[in-house]
Amino acid sequence: MNPRVRLILQLATRNVRRQARRSVLTALAMVLGVAVLAFARTLGDGGHEDWIDAGVRLGTGHIALQAPRFQASRNLNDRLGADARARATAWLREPWVRERVVAVAPRLEIQGLASSAAAAVPIMVTGVDPAIETEFSRLGDNVIEGAYLSPDDRLHAFVGERLASRLELQIGSRLVLSAQDASGEIASQLVRVAGIFRIGLPEADAGMVQIPIRTAREWLGLGDDVTTLAVLLESGWVVDEVLRDLRGLAAGDAEVAVVGWREAMPELDAAIRMDDWGDYVFNFVLYGIITLAIVNTVLMSVLYRTREFGVLQALGLTRGQTAAVVVTEGMILTAVSGLVGLGLGLGLTWLLFRNGLDYSAMLDSEFTFSGVVLDPVIIPAFRWQQVGRSLVAIAVVGTLASLYPAYRATRIDVAEATKFEA
């Protein structure tokens, strides 16, 4: 090691150890602050991951492959024909995309009317592949009567609880679905209720019906067409990467648009961004307090050692080297306490809450937010990216907190400082 660097490190390390009590007290503030931040961040990320997961499963996946105008029009005319669907399916089979895809669900989303002897109400009918959808939307987990659709079902429907109530439907009841078919004519389809679900989201419970996709195609004369290929990825953290890859593959294709969940669910995106901002403000305030604590400790230490800094500079230490000693002291103090705090925060969160933090006692019933039913059990998310960000924040705090004390140490009158009495 360069002798000058060694000297600066030696002086800084020993000075931190020299004021052990003051260093430990300051370090404790940093340890607790960073531990709280690590705890809050992992729970925050876990919560957001749950929101996104719930949203994309019930919606159009992390990524939707659709006709370019479908997102705005919701019109059956804006659908993926057989060729477009084949191309989109081929993109999803590319090795670097495929390895991050968990499921691809073909869907036909149709605006129509559901009628029974009791009433007629506007609804959203979704033609689904039951075998895939069981894993994708997990609506089968919310059955309150009957059963979810099975691959052999044909003229069966899975309806929301409120819709069933309004149409006075029970398991086995018949209802008529009406919508515009491929030729623009109104077509109707008789189906029987196979199961009733309740997910707690009013618009879904009161206005959503799922039927087998092949029934929907036959009913509306759509061949193998779909309105959406909904893509579920291994996690929300890889969406941007896969979106970029798929958009690269789809570049120049006028019939297929690649839509991320943020565009498909702008309210959920906005909610997460707002929540993130709240977290950032909290982080900023807490890091600010920690910074002031470090500034105080390092500045006190510098003022207390005015004579020493005078001697150091008299002996030949330059202003830059003097500043380096002070900044290194601040960095050591911050790095050690920051790393301990980060380890403590992540460790305790993993130890106590790795299976989830249950908020259900604080909620009266299902809690919905931005069109998503929130799981009351938040499972913390541990991300290397967040650990990296925390380390950068710690380094920035250490540097910033030391700058002013370092400046003070370099601006002393050397001749006066050598006679200074602390």
Add this chain to the structure above:
Amino acid sequence: MPAVRTEGVWKVFEHDGQVVEAVRGVTLAIEPGEFVVLAGPSGSGKTTLLNLLGGLTRPTRGGVWIDGQDLTTMRPRDLAHLRLQRVGFVFQDYNLLPVLSAAENAEFTLLLRGMPQEERERRVREVFQAVGLQGLEDRRPTKLSGGQQQRVAVARAVVGEPALVLADEPTANLDRAASDALLDLMAELNRSRGTTFVFATHDPQLMERARRLIRLVDGAVETDDRRA
């Protein structure tokens, strides 16, 4: 070329609206190998002149040169570099760094110069032998007596073999025996290594040993006597 030279140097302080002329138009030249004492009563400007000679403070007027280099026009970084390479300091209160051991205090300027480890160790070993501190290398300053601390300070000042050593009241906190021992040591270093020593003191014992005695009164040179 003189080891250090001043030309009409002034240092004026302003303190609470009062103007204090600490050094008034001092012109002197100190040749390499001299053993010089700046003497005078308290407030006569000895320490301020010493600080000017060492580049620790800048003159209000006039010039200071070390080995022909004009200190008044130097940037702080270059001044620090010059002090590191050419000047050694011994302070009245020792001013050792408490976080470093005795040997590490002495090694400090060598590390700053970027000297290789073997060379540093050799020099520290030699200088500790010369100042009679063998066996005390690993002690922290707080575990040393006043005389021992001042010897470490001398070791730190001379280990880099500077052209000029400036010592401000080096015997002020020492008893007679320790003072004698310290002055013997510095006189020996002056003889054997040719190091130039400039002391600021009102210690008669030190004045007796001076080969050149410069008396200051009210910031100006009153007498400048060379002795055989």
